[in-house]
Amino acid sequence: MRKIKAFSILLAVFMLANLFTGCASGKTTKITTEKFAKACEKLGLDEFDLDGNHSPDIDDLEDGVYFAADEDTVEDNEFTLELFLKIYGFDSVIEAENIQSFAIAAKCTGLADLEDIEDPEDLEDVSVDGALAFQMTLDDDYSEDLMEFLADGFDAMDIKTKKLSDKEYAETKTGGYFRVHGDLINVLTELVDDDDFEDAVKGLKGDVGISVEVNGADIFIICGGAFNAKKASVMNSFAKAFGAASNPLNLKTNDKVVIDILDYFGYSRLGIGSVPGGSGSGKKVGVSMPTKDLQRWNQDGDTIKKQLESMGYTVDLQYAGNKVDTQAAQIEDMINSGCKVLIIAAIERSSLGAQLDMAAKKNVQVIAYDRLLMDNEHVDYYVTFDNYMAGQIQGEYIRDALNLDSSGGSFHLEITAGEPGDNNAGYFFNGAMDVLRPYIDSGKLVVVSGQTEFDTCATPDWSTATAQARAENIIATFYSDGTNIDAWLCVNDSTALGVINALDATYPGRSWPVITGMDCDLVNVKCILNGKQAMSVFKDTRTLAYQAAKMADQILSGMTVECNDTWTGNNNVKIVPAYLCSPVFADINNYKAILIDSGYYTDYDLT
Secondary structure: OOOOOHHHHHHHHHHHHHHOOOOOOOOOOOOOHHHHHHHHHHOOOEEOOOOOOOOOOHHHHHHOEEEEEOHHHHHHOHHHHHHHHHHHOHHHOOOHHHEEEEEEEEEEEOOHHHOOOOOHHHHHHOOEEEEEEEEEEEOOOOHHHHHHHHHHHHHHOOOOEOOOOHHHHHHHHHHOEEOEOOOHHHHHHHHOOOOOHHHHOOOEEEEEEEEEEEEOOEEEEEEEEEEOOOOOHHHHHHHHHHOOOOOOOOEEEOOOHHHHHHHHHOOOOOOOOOOOOOOOOOOEEEEEEOOOOOHHHHHHHHHHHHHHHHOOOEEEEEEOOOOHHHHHHHHHHHHHOOOOEEEEOOOOOOOOHHHHHHHHHOOOEEEEEOOOOOOOOOOOEEEEEOHHHHHHHHHHHHHHHOOOOOOOOOEEEEEEOOOOOOHHHHHHHHHHHHHHHHHHHHOOEEOOOOOOOHHHHOOHHHOHHHHHHHHHHHHHHHOOOOOOOOEEEEOOHHHHHHHHHHHHHHOOOOOOOEEOOEOOOHHHHHHHHOOOOOEEEEOOHHHHHHHHHHHHHHHHHOOOOOOOEOOOOEOOOOEOOEEEEOOEEEEOOOHHHHHHOOOOOOOOOOO
């Protein structure tokens, strides 16, 4: 028997309203954050404190809650807003940094009756009635872009927009009201491959609807629904309080539809914290990280685990101590213990073939995390940063720091590359060298050691000690006479730290070189602050971890898995569908905005 959790039901109602919209009519009024808060007070909702990134409990939701954030509070919760925008797909037209204010309200009655339900058939005896509203005020006029975004979304889901006259359409597009209608049953039966589904949506009465308003920089969306209720009274009370359109639909569904929606769409799409139960309940995800010795892998693993657990999944997170045999054994245990999706950051890219074959035989899907799994057809998805771009950023930083395009004379450069078994290391190296090689070929940059190819610059295991030993040898052999090193390209922070240690111990030159890195490890950020390292490429692993968790949730919920790249993930057997996140860099000039203001580190961390 399956335990049905109350907040999951509420979110399922909201997901229905967001993805399968009902007909709304009438003209809404401009809603600002201030008016939103006043409407919430009029509704008798209690103000909810978002601080602590938790969810309201059942009693709170029965009475109704709201949260309204001014500009300062928005800055404190920018990462939460980024997740919110990604969840709803708005990140293609809106960036969190453009949000001036944000508010959200929710109410759902009948939740207490759901607490003890274990059999879906018992849902016909309970009545659920809820609504969600949210509002954003933005820096600029987003109305046209957002309207086009919404129209494209409705088209993609084959939901027909109501035919408007040219005058009405022009007013809608700029003034900001969008009217749609759709057949919920037809849309669901087209999307869900279940022979019994059409019969299953004919039993339970329910209302579902949405109203969308965009007035310049002010965006307001209200949605909601009811199951086994006479009408969507909460939705209608919200609509009245906010001056929005009421919902006239009475769509028929059945007791199974809530479970199906939870299974298909998942839940916890708001990104505002942990909720119990839901589509993830009873499903297990394995997360395999290479080592705990590097801070970034600890953060990645913890973030993925927390994100998946907030969606209701059980997570088996393992670290392999940079030992391939250990990682292979851990993955086999994950498969045998019932994990349905594996998220794997491989130690060595071609050493897990037997485990990938084993996963495929048990219908376990695999997401390669940040490092592409090579030479095997059973890699389903790949999530990473644009690693070639990361290398480009390092090369461009050296180019600009040395002013290579306009300064006279030549400069001395040395190079430290990464682990030869890591597919990403080649992308980092090639991205940087494609920027720097023309200057090497012209003599503007001189690599005194002559070591300019990946094989001669590689660092097994990304080892700090190995990078340090190689750097000490280069310094002793080619720079012991006091010749300056103007720049040292290091493709990540662990190798940069080895080079810094070697320079501290043995470098006789008059000036300190420009040293690059990647990952913004804490010790390396401190090196940036004390002048020992110039920059570090910042791949906000919260974004990467969120995307991996989202992909796992999409797989297990039966959704289309979001990918934006179909050419990078060539693992010698297939092109693995990929999602690439974009990196930036942090240096002495911008580290506070990139690392502190974003909440990645605190000032105390850097003391």
